[in-house]
Amino acid sequence: MRLRDLFRSQSNNERKLTSSILPVLDANTFINAIYDKDNDTLHKCLVAGFSPDQPDPVTKATPLHIAVETANVRAIHMLLQAGAQVNLCDLSLSTPLHIAAYMGYEEIVQILLMHGADMFKQDNTGRNSFHLAVSTGNNRLIQHFLSTTSTEQYIIHMPDAQNWTPLMCACASNHPSTCALLLSHGAYLCAMNNRGMTVLHIAAFLGSLPIIYELLNSSIDDEIILKLLNQGDYRNQTPLFYACMEGHVDIALTLIHAGANAYHLDNDNQTCLHAMLSSSIILKRHIRLFYRFIEYVNFRFHQDHLSRTLLDLAYINQLNTIFYLLMIYHLMIFLKIIHLN
Secondary structure, eight states: GGGGGSSSSSOHHHHHHHHGGGGGHHHHHHHHHTTTOOOHHHHHHHHHOTTTTOOOOOOOOOOHHHHTTTTTTTHHHHHTTOOOOOOOOOOOOOOOOHHHHHHHHHHHHHHHHHHTOOOTOTTTSSSSSHHHHHHHHOOOHHHHHHHOOOOOHHHHHOTTTTOOOOHHHHHHOOOOHHHHHOOOOOOSSOOOOOTTTOOHHHHHHHHHHHHHHHHTOOOSSSHEEEEETTTTOOOOOOHHHHHHHTHHHHHHHHHHHOOOTTTTOOSSOOOOHHHHHTOOOOHHHHHHHHHHHHOOOOOSSOTTTOOOHHEEOOOEEHHHHHHHHHHHHHHHHHHHHHHHH
16 A cells, blocks of 8 residues: 555545445434334344344333334344343333334234233333223234233233223223223222222213113122212212213213112212202203203202202303203192192
8 A cells, every 4th residue: 555545535435335334333323223114224233233222312212112113023023033121111111012002003012922021011100001002992902911911800900000990991092892801801890090980980971871881781780880870989979970060961861770879969069960050061961961860850959068959050050941941840840739739
């Protein structure tokens, strides 16, 4: 080599050769290869000795997190073969299994579980991957979890940080078939979350009649069903209160026919109709509910903690339609009494 060759610039061929090597040795290139599904570059990085657990500097997501999120099955296999740890967490304390369950990726969930993924590990909301799986309503996905664990009953009942059970999550996501599946595996009906709500409170709030039917028909023990129907939350309000306040006519009547106590009083000494009329928002569906509901109960003399009857509440809140309904109702009762005498 001549002296002047030491000071000359690189040729085009040398430049291409160098540029093909340098990106492989760059950490950003490694992470970007996974985001971009560039499996060839990913393979080069792993062969070059990059750690398969090299995290994204911002999100702390590992390559396995990213491969799962992008549903890159080939990359997942490459990373696992390179020794990637399946239970590492990102900033939200989510594992790759959390992501796969949330996205509903059945094949990836199977792969991760076969490689020792921990389905009990909780994210920063206190939810494990099974909570997320039931929220998808994908029963095949859920079966993968149930068939993998030897502690099926534990995962079925395990609450999150707010004491929401998997059954509550399935109900809140409005998946009747998933609720039926969990109930068939022994999910507790009467479990309560931090607000004292049972799964029936949640179903009544949502107005999901199919889930209501699943819950009410899930037990042959009448005492359990009656307990579920009349269980109060932290304000001592039953599922019937939720149905009335949301104006769900069919739900309210179904609960009444099943044995819900229409005269149950909450912590403010209100019945469910008192609570409904005390609301700041009364819609047409609430009026329809009131019209249908009043046939089954007699609230003429019931008063809340401020000694207000339903007629008082209708007058105070200027609910003219309900006020006139009550006046007609009172008149009909009065005429009936006179007729009987």
